[in-house]
Amino acid sequence: MTIAHSALLTDLYQLTMLQTYHAERMNETAVFELFARRLPPQRGFLLAAGLEQALDYLENLRFTTEERDWLASTGRFSLDFVEALADFRFAGAVHALPEGTVFFANEPILRVTAPLPQAQLVESRLINLLHYQTLIASKAARCVLAASGKLLVDFGLRRAHGGEAGLLAARASYLAGFAGTATVLAGMRFGIPLFGTMAHSLIQAHDREEDAFEHFAAAQPGNVTLLLDTYDTEAATHTLVSLAPRLRERGIAIRGVRIDSGDLAEHARRVRRILDDGGLRQVTILGSGDLDEGRIRELLASGAPFDGFGVGTRLDASTDAPTLDMVYKLQEYAGQPRRKRSEGKATWPGRKQVYRRTAEGTFVGDCLGLEQYSQPSEPLLIPVMEQGRRLQAPEPASAIRERVRAQLAALPTALRASETAPPYPVEVAPELRELTEQLDRKSH
């Protein structure tokens, strides 16, 4: 397992509902679908991510003895029910969009088909896992589109919402096209390339900035990126230029520099000039400090000579749109389609499929239809789990990254730009509308 799961990482009502299903022996097949009800105004598309951790969770789901004892001790549950939890396993089927697939509002990215209690309990954690990685992959994809091929690195662990978020943000942004992350554990657990520079504290701990540069360079000769803005960015660049020959004699080449404050574009231009005049043309410039896709686009449009960017806080917390309206809804039970009709939150019933039409390499429109009415265009949901076991080995990150590249290339041009585009067309199939109306008529 790559991250720790617990069957109790769920909402209390899942367990009280399970107790009801247990008492009433409601164990027939339920179909739940996970989808975003709408996109945030700042997003023209979303990128599915998190399936790997979701399947890992489903495969390993069980109640430990300690957890069952604790549940019994709360006095909220019958002993009969708690005992039955010892055998609880997820033994259902899952259909999903492959990670890295572009999707839009109301399109299921995951469908669970399982006995009602199994399909119910997993709601909270499935949303939790798929929501966050989708959120971050979608934000990261915007950065990738803005950066036009420049190197992007995730720097966000410290202001991610907890440790798991830091770890999963590294993964989601890497899938979306980032070159790597600064989060060491993500390197170990997920094999993501690691990048790092140095912090201001190392400079401050030395009496002279030059000594700090030299000591740091000597300690990792193969891979040196120096931070310039602790006191005075341009002065530090001159220090570096005068230090470089001495380092070269010791076999140490400076690979890059980082600028983290002030007018980044202006500093980058000055630093580039000082480096070039000092014979350090090969030294790259990395920018950081409250960056996001908008700032990156601005910096590059202004011609600032950056070779890459560290993106932290605004990526890992997706600050301009920190949540998605992602839900997991019952669409069928015991063979009957079901529909929630709450005001503003009604759902499309039945087992659905997303069909995507492509023309000349560009996505031109999707259709949300019923699974049993197949359509000529490409169905996006594929079977990934049966009887609680995966149907495929985990996809390598390289395959998902390749899919993302292809998907972003196939997006309509307007959606690739960061400006608000007209929404991508998603139509609802006539048979799905018909089913919905039938259900509504029946219930009146």
Added chain:
Amino acid sequence: MTIAHSALLTDLYQLTMLQTYHAERMNETAVFELFARRLPPQRGFLLAAGLEQALDYLENLRFTTEERDWLASTGRFSLDFVEALADFRFAGAVHALPEGTVFFANEPILRVTAPLPQAQLVESRLINLLHYQTLIASKAARCVLAASGKLLVDFGLRRAHGGEAGLLAARASYLAGFAGTATVLAGMRFGIPLFGTMAHSLIQAHDREEDAFEHFAAAQPGNVTLLLDTYDTEAATHTLVSLAPRLRERGIAIRGVRIDSGDLAEHARRVRRILDDGGLRQVTILGSGDLDEGRIRELLASGAPFDGFGVGTRLDASTDAPTLDMVYKLQEYAGQPRRKRSEGKATWPGRKQVYRRTAEGTFVGDCLGLEQYSQPSEPLLIPVMEQGRRLQAPEPASAIRERVRAQLAALPTALRASETAPPYPVEVAPELRELTEQLDRKSH
């Protein structure tokens, strides 16, 4: 341990800097302080939280054999350095604001005094832990102030950023005054009271709403809250009224109902009327659905008869201000005060203390001073760890909740309101200004 820590949950540059310190034998005492550079425009004050998990991390910090082997395998580190990590422990001192203390921009909430490598490595995870819980406790405190004593429950697990965030949001909001959470694992790990209702899926899985109500009530007779808005809120309320006598005969009392969609205030008024007319005056009404402090204030101001609220997404992701500008900066090394002077990110040097003046039970102003110049008013940072061991047992949640109540009561009235208030006065002591100027003069 309450949550899983790993020494590799850090940024790569911490390790490359440690390798530099190792090579240069830079092992003298460093003093780092953790503080918010500024408050988000939507926040008049912050509430310190997360110290318990931060101390837990420091006490248990070590590199496992597997982690060291992996570090060695990356080829980035000398074997000598990796071997030395086997003995790495945090053996420093920590001063901190007790959890639940109100604080403002530039005021340290944690100070680490330790050999440089120890104080350096922990930066990423310390910020990660203290940033998130402080963020959520501060948001939750605003909800508590808005709710004027009504019951508040954390419903946010599913859209929290990962599992750890869900767990820690339950804790932080409980410390801030919430009555409890729906997150079961937070009940088990932290002893937080659990609350739960039912989901729409339970209603949908039944052919008749009345059967769903009856089955659910029968399965947990002591503690029944029914969800009304799956199809038609008022019709469901009538169903409940007609069902109540039959349940009463079976010894089952309905405790509450929940409304989750539509015009909440209007539905609550109608539901209250139907319940009262039906003899169910004791049944409470809980509201939910994209709530935050603003919506709660509005609903209560309109006289909507809610007895409590479930607050989810907007709490656990603090959506209006999803991050704080929280940093951890070197202020002293080897007995010398240190200062970062980066544009817009300069720091106040030296070991600092926060002094707070209170008049007639109200906070009237703080002073950011140097520790060695004591002041007559209350110093807020207290010693909590020495030589890597805690000085006190973990504080019980009840004590922290009591502190929060007292602190919120002592806030200036303008800051307690949700409207933007003039900033709370935090002055900088003359000796601290003097030290800063001295340092700047010395370096020119």
